Amino acid sequence: MNNRLNQCNIIVPVDFSDYCRRAFPVAQEIARLFDGKISPFHAYDLYSDLDGFHYLNGEMSLHGEPLTIKKALKAALTDFTGDSVDQAYLADCLVEEDNDAPDAIVKTSGHFDLVVMSSHGRKGFSRLLLGSVAEKVLRLTHRPVIIVEDDADLCPIQKILVTTDFSQSSYAALPYAQEVALATGAEVHLFHSIVNEHLDAEQIENIRSECLEKLQDAVERYMPAIGEQVNCIAMHGSDSAHHAIRKHLAKQHYDLLIMATVGKTGLSHLLGMGSTTATLVRAVKTTIMAVKPDTQA
Secondary structure, eight states: OOOSSTTOEEEEEOOSSHHHHTHHHHHHHHHHHHTOEEEEEEEEOTTOTTTTTGGGTTOOOTTSOHHHHHHHHHHHHHHHHHTTSOGGGBOOOEEEEOSOHHHHHHHHHTTSSEEEEESOOSSOGGGGTTOHHHHHHHHHOSSOEEEEOTTOOOSSOOEEEEEOOSOTTGGGGHHHHHHHHHHHOOEEEEEEEEOOSSOOHHHHHHHHHHHHHHHHHHHHHHOGGGGGGEEEEEEEOOSSHHHHHHHHHHHSOOSEEEEESOOSSSHHHHHTSOHHHHHHHHHOOSOEEEEOGGGOO
Protein backbone atom coordinates (compact mmCIF):
# COMPACT_ATOMS: atom_id res chain seq x y z
CA MET A 1 0.00 0.00 0.00
CA ASN A 2 1.29 3.44 -0.96
CA ASN A 3 1.25 5.51 2.25
CA ARG A 4 0.43 8.98 0.97
CA LEU A 5 0.08 10.60 4.38
CA ASN A 6 2.82 8.85 6.34
CA GLN A 7 5.40 11.40 7.59
CA CYS A 8 3.58 14.04 5.59
CA ASN A 9 4.82 17.60 5.40
CA ILE A 10 1.88 19.94 5.94
CA ILE A 11 1.64 23.58 4.89
CA VAL A 12 -0.83 25.82 6.74
CA PRO A 13 -1.46 29.22 5.11
CA VAL A 14 -1.69 32.01 7.70
CA ASP A 15 -3.04 35.54 7.28
CA PHE A 16 -2.85 36.41 11.00
CA SER A 17 -6.63 36.33 11.43
CA ASP A 18 -8.45 34.41 14.14
CA TYR A 19 -10.13 32.40 11.38
CA CYS A 20 -6.88 30.90 10.16
CA ARG A 21 -6.07 29.62 13.67
CA ARG A 22 -8.85 27.06 13.23
CA ALA A 23 -6.70 25.13 10.79
CA PHE A 24 -3.98 24.41 13.36
CA PRO A 25 -5.77 21.80 15.53
CA VAL A 26 -6.74 19.86 12.41
CA ALA A 27 -3.22 20.06 10.98
CA GLN A 28 -1.79 18.93 14.32
CA GLU A 29 -4.14 15.96 14.50
CA ILE A 30 -3.05 14.85 11.01
CA ALA A 31 0.60 15.37 11.99
CA ARG A 32 0.06 13.31 15.16
CA LEU A 33 -1.63 10.47 13.30
CA PHE A 34 0.93 10.25 10.52
CA ASP A 35 4.16 11.44 12.15
CA GLY A 36 4.04 14.63 10.12
CA LYS A 37 5.38 18.17 10.44
CA ILE A 38 3.58 21.50 10.08
CA SER A 39 5.00 24.54 8.29
CA PRO A 40 2.98 27.76 8.78
CA PHE A 41 3.17 29.94 5.65
CA HIS A 42 2.49 33.62 5.05
CA ALA A 43 2.61 35.51 1.74
CA TYR A 44 2.76 39.31 1.78
CA ASP A 45 2.81 42.12 -0.75
CA LEU A 46 5.47 44.64 0.25
CA TYR A 47 4.09 47.44 -1.89
CA SER A 48 0.34 46.97 -1.53
CA ASP A 49 -1.56 49.82 0.09
CA LEU A 50 -4.50 47.42 0.47
CA ASP A 51 -2.50 45.14 2.72
CA GLY A 52 -0.24 47.54 4.58
CA PHE A 53 0.53 45.00 7.33
CA HIS A 54 -2.36 46.44 9.31
CA TYR A 55 -2.99 42.98 10.71
CA LEU A 56 0.17 43.36 12.80
CA ASN A 57 -1.32 46.30 14.70
CA GLY A 58 1.09 48.90 13.41
CA GLU A 59 4.19 46.99 14.47
CA MET A 60 5.47 46.80 10.90
CA SER A 61 6.77 49.72 8.88
CA LEU A 62 6.53 49.75 5.11
CA HIS A 63 9.61 51.96 5.03
CA GLY A 64 12.00 49.34 6.41
CA GLU A 65 14.42 47.29 4.38
CA PRO A 66 12.73 44.36 2.58
CA LEU A 67 14.94 41.78 4.27
CA THR A 68 14.28 43.33 7.68
CA ILE A 69 10.55 43.27 7.05
CA LYS A 70 10.69 39.62 5.99
CA LYS A 71 12.60 38.67 9.13
CA ALA A 72 10.12 40.58 11.29
CA LEU A 73 7.20 38.88 9.59
CA LYS A 74 8.77 35.47 10.16
CA ALA A 75 9.23 36.30 13.83
CA ALA A 76 5.60 37.44 14.01
CA LEU A 77 4.48 34.22 12.31
CA THR A 78 6.49 32.14 14.77
CA ASP A 79 4.88 33.96 17.70
CA PHE A 80 1.42 33.65 16.15
CA THR A 81 1.86 29.92 15.67
CA GLY A 82 3.50 29.14 18.99
CA ASP A 83 0.30 29.06 21.03
CA SER A 84 -1.51 26.88 18.50
CA VAL A 85 0.91 24.10 17.53
CA ASP A 86 2.87 21.74 19.75
CA GLN A 87 6.58 22.25 19.10
CA ALA A 88 6.95 18.51 18.49
CA TYR A 89 4.97 18.90 15.24
CA LEU A 90 6.26 22.30 14.14
CA ALA A 91 8.71 22.75 11.28
CA ASP A 92 10.07 26.06 9.96
CA CYS A 93 7.76 29.01 9.52
CA LEU A 94 7.85 30.24 5.93
CA VAL A 95 7.37 33.81 4.67
CA GLU A 96 7.40 34.83 1.01
CA GLU A 97 6.86 38.12 -0.76
CA ASP A 98 4.21 37.67 -3.44
CA ASN A 99 1.40 39.97 -4.57
CA ASP A 100 -0.87 36.98 -5.24
CA ALA A 101 -1.47 34.98 -2.05
CA PRO A 102 -3.27 32.02 -3.70
CA ASP A 103 -0.52 31.71 -6.29
CA ALA A 104 2.13 31.83 -3.57
CA ILE A 105 0.36 29.09 -1.61
CA VAL A 106 -0.03 26.92 -4.70
CA LYS A 107 3.61 27.30 -5.69
CA THR A 108 4.87 26.60 -2.19
CA SER A 109 2.48 23.66 -1.71
CA GLY A 110 4.36 21.83 -4.45
CA HIS A 111 7.08 21.14 -1.86
CA PHE A 112 4.57 19.65 0.60
CA ASP A 113 2.28 16.65 0.84
CA LEU A 114 -0.84 18.32 2.21
CA VAL A 115 -2.43 21.76 2.56
CA VAL A 116 -4.59 22.51 5.62
CA MET A 117 -6.38 25.85 5.67
CA SER A 118 -9.42 27.65 7.00
CA SER A 119 -12.28 28.44 4.64
CA HIS A 120 -12.29 32.06 5.87
CA GLY A 121 -9.74 34.79 6.40
CA ARG A 122 -9.18 38.52 6.60
CA LYS A 123 -10.24 40.16 3.39
CA GLY A 124 -13.37 40.66 1.43
CA PHE A 125 -17.06 39.95 1.08
CA SER A 126 -16.17 36.76 -0.81
CA ARG A 127 -15.31 35.22 2.56
CA LEU A 128 -19.05 34.99 3.21
CA LEU A 129 -19.25 32.48 0.36
CA LEU A 130 -16.03 30.55 0.76
CA GLY A 131 -13.00 32.75 0.52
CA SER A 132 -11.27 33.55 -2.74
CA VAL A 133 -7.91 32.32 -1.47
CA ALA A 134 -9.20 28.92 -0.35
CA GLU A 135 -11.19 28.46 -3.53
CA LYS A 136 -8.26 29.29 -5.81
CA VAL A 137 -5.95 27.00 -3.88
CA LEU A 138 -8.46 24.16 -4.18
CA ARG A 139 -8.72 24.74 -7.90
CA LEU A 140 -5.03 25.11 -8.70
CA THR A 141 -2.93 23.03 -6.34
CA HIS A 142 -2.01 19.46 -7.13
CA ARG A 143 -1.83 18.53 -3.46
CA PRO A 144 -4.69 17.28 -1.28
CA VAL A 145 -6.33 20.15 0.59
CA ILE A 146 -8.15 19.99 3.92
CA ILE A 147 -10.61 22.86 4.30
CA VAL A 148 -11.53 23.53 7.93
CA GLU A 149 -14.96 25.04 8.48
CA ASP A 150 -15.72 27.41 11.34
CA ASP A 151 -17.46 24.91 13.64
CA ALA A 152 -15.64 21.77 12.55
CA ASP A 153 -13.74 19.55 14.95
CA LEU A 154 -11.53 16.71 13.74
CA CYS A 155 -10.62 15.24 17.13
CA PRO A 156 -11.26 12.38 17.34
CA ILE A 157 -11.99 11.09 13.84
CA GLN A 158 -14.64 8.44 14.35
CA LYS A 159 -16.79 8.63 11.23
CA ILE A 160 -15.78 9.45 7.65
CA LEU A 161 -17.96 10.03 4.59
CA VAL A 162 -16.39 9.32 1.18
CA THR A 163 -18.25 10.13 -2.02
CA THR A 164 -17.96 8.65 -5.49
CA ASP A 165 -19.80 9.05 -8.78
CA PHE A 166 -18.09 5.88 -10.10
CA SER A 167 -15.74 7.87 -12.32
CA GLN A 168 -12.08 6.94 -12.20
CA SER A 169 -11.32 10.45 -11.00
CA SER A 170 -13.58 10.12 -7.98
CA TYR A 171 -11.80 6.96 -6.86
CA ALA A 172 -8.70 9.06 -6.10
CA ALA A 173 -10.22 9.87 -2.69
CA LEU A 174 -10.59 6.25 -1.58
CA PRO A 175 -6.95 5.41 -0.75
CA TYR A 176 -6.75 8.51 1.45
CA ALA A 177 -9.89 7.41 3.28
CA GLN A 178 -8.28 4.02 3.86
CA GLU A 179 -5.16 5.60 5.37
CA VAL A 180 -7.14 7.82 7.73
CA ALA A 181 -9.40 4.93 8.75
CA LEU A 182 -6.43 2.66 9.42
CA ALA A 183 -4.80 5.34 11.60
CA THR A 184 -7.95 6.15 13.56
CA GLY A 185 -10.15 3.05 13.44
CA ALA A 186 -12.92 5.26 12.06
CA GLU A 187 -16.08 3.94 10.46
CA VAL A 188 -16.24 4.78 6.75
CA HIS A 189 -19.39 5.35 4.72
CA LEU A 190 -18.87 5.11 0.95
CA PHE A 191 -21.68 7.14 -0.62
CA HIS A 192 -23.19 7.35 -4.10
CA SER A 193 -26.14 9.50 -5.12
CA ILE A 194 -28.60 8.12 -7.69
CA VAL A 195 -29.60 11.26 -9.58
CA ASN A 196 -32.60 10.44 -11.75
CA GLU A 197 -36.05 11.84 -11.04
CA HIS A 198 -37.94 9.68 -13.56
CA LEU A 199 -37.79 6.28 -11.91
CA ASP A 200 -40.46 4.08 -10.43
CA ALA A 201 -39.95 2.12 -7.22
CA GLU A 202 -38.83 -1.06 -8.96
CA GLN A 203 -36.32 0.78 -11.13
CA ILE A 204 -34.92 2.57 -8.10
CA GLU A 205 -34.41 -0.67 -6.23
CA ASN A 206 -32.74 -2.35 -9.23
CA ILE A 207 -30.38 0.58 -9.77
CA ARG A 208 -29.67 0.79 -6.06
CA SER A 209 -28.69 -2.90 -5.98
CA GLU A 210 -26.37 -2.37 -8.96
CA CYS A 211 -24.81 0.69 -7.29
CA LEU A 212 -24.22 -1.15 -4.04
CA GLU A 213 -22.38 -3.88 -5.97
CA LYS A 214 -20.21 -1.26 -7.67
CA LEU A 215 -19.49 0.39 -4.32
CA GLN A 216 -18.44 -2.93 -2.84
CA ASP A 217 -16.19 -3.55 -5.84
CA ALA A 218 -14.58 -0.14 -5.23
CA VAL A 219 -13.99 -1.03 -1.58
CA GLU A 220 -12.29 -4.29 -2.55
CA ARG A 221 -10.12 -2.57 -5.14
CA TYR A 222 -9.17 0.71 -3.43
CA MET A 223 -9.78 0.12 0.30
CA PRO A 224 -9.13 -3.59 0.86
CA ALA A 225 -7.47 -3.10 4.25
CA ILE A 226 -10.57 -1.59 5.86
CA GLY A 227 -13.34 -3.65 4.29
CA GLU A 228 -14.95 -4.42 7.64
CA GLN A 229 -15.01 -0.71 8.55
CA VAL A 230 -16.87 0.36 5.39
CA ASN A 231 -20.62 0.75 4.98
CA CYS A 232 -21.80 1.28 1.39
CA ILE A 233 -24.70 3.69 0.80
CA ALA A 234 -26.56 4.29 -2.48
CA MET A 235 -29.25 6.93 -2.07
CA HIS A 236 -31.98 8.16 -4.39
CA GLY A 237 -34.13 11.21 -3.95
CA SER A 238 -32.26 14.37 -4.92
CA ASP A 239 -31.92 16.32 -8.16
CA SER A 240 -28.13 16.62 -7.85
CA ALA A 241 -25.23 14.92 -6.15
CA HIS A 242 -24.38 17.87 -3.92
CA HIS A 243 -27.99 18.13 -2.72
CA ALA A 244 -27.97 14.44 -1.87
CA ILE A 245 -24.69 14.72 0.03
CA ARG A 246 -25.90 17.81 1.90
CA LYS A 247 -29.12 16.05 2.91
CA HIS A 248 -27.17 13.04 4.10
CA LEU A 249 -24.77 15.23 6.09
CA ALA A 250 -27.76 16.94 7.71
CA LYS A 251 -29.04 13.58 8.95
CA GLN A 252 -25.76 12.06 10.10
CA HIS A 253 -22.71 13.58 11.74
CA TYR A 254 -19.34 12.98 10.13
CA ASP A 255 -15.98 14.16 11.36
CA LEU A 256 -14.48 14.25 7.87
CA LEU A 257 -15.73 14.28 4.28
CA ILE A 258 -13.23 13.01 1.71
CA MET A 259 -13.89 13.53 -1.99
CA ALA A 260 -12.14 14.12 -5.30
CA THR A 261 -12.17 17.64 -6.69
CA VAL A 262 -13.06 16.41 -10.18
CA GLY A 263 -15.73 13.94 -11.13
CA LYS A 264 -17.36 13.11 -14.41
CA THR A 265 -16.37 15.20 -17.41
CA GLY A 266 -17.91 18.53 -18.25
CA LEU A 267 -17.14 22.23 -17.97
CA SER A 268 -16.33 21.94 -14.28
CA HIS A 269 -13.82 19.21 -15.14
CA LEU A 270 -12.06 21.54 -17.59
CA LEU A 271 -11.94 24.28 -14.96
CA GLY A 272 -10.13 21.90 -12.65
CA MET A 273 -12.61 21.74 -9.78
CA GLY A 274 -15.84 19.77 -9.79
CA SER A 275 -19.02 21.72 -9.13
CA THR A 276 -20.12 19.26 -6.45
CA THR A 277 -16.93 19.82 -4.47
CA ALA A 278 -17.08 23.59 -4.84
CA THR A 279 -20.71 23.71 -3.74
CA LEU A 280 -20.15 21.47 -0.74
CA VAL A 281 -17.13 23.39 0.48
CA ARG A 282 -19.26 26.52 0.51
CA ALA A 283 -22.32 24.91 2.03
CA VAL A 284 -21.44 22.32 4.67
CA LYS A 285 -19.94 22.62 8.14
CA THR A 286 -17.88 19.44 7.94
CA THR A 287 -14.11 19.40 7.53
CA ILE A 288 -13.41 18.39 3.93
CA MET A 289 -10.38 16.72 2.40
CA ALA A 290 -10.37 17.42 -1.34
CA VAL A 291 -8.10 15.23 -3.48
CA LYS A 292 -7.06 15.98 -7.04
CA PRO A 293 -7.20 12.82 -9.18
CA ASP A 294 -3.56 13.22 -10.25
CA THR A 295 -2.44 13.07 -6.60
CA GLN A 296 -3.36 9.39 -6.47
CA ALA A 297 -0.10 8.24 -8.06
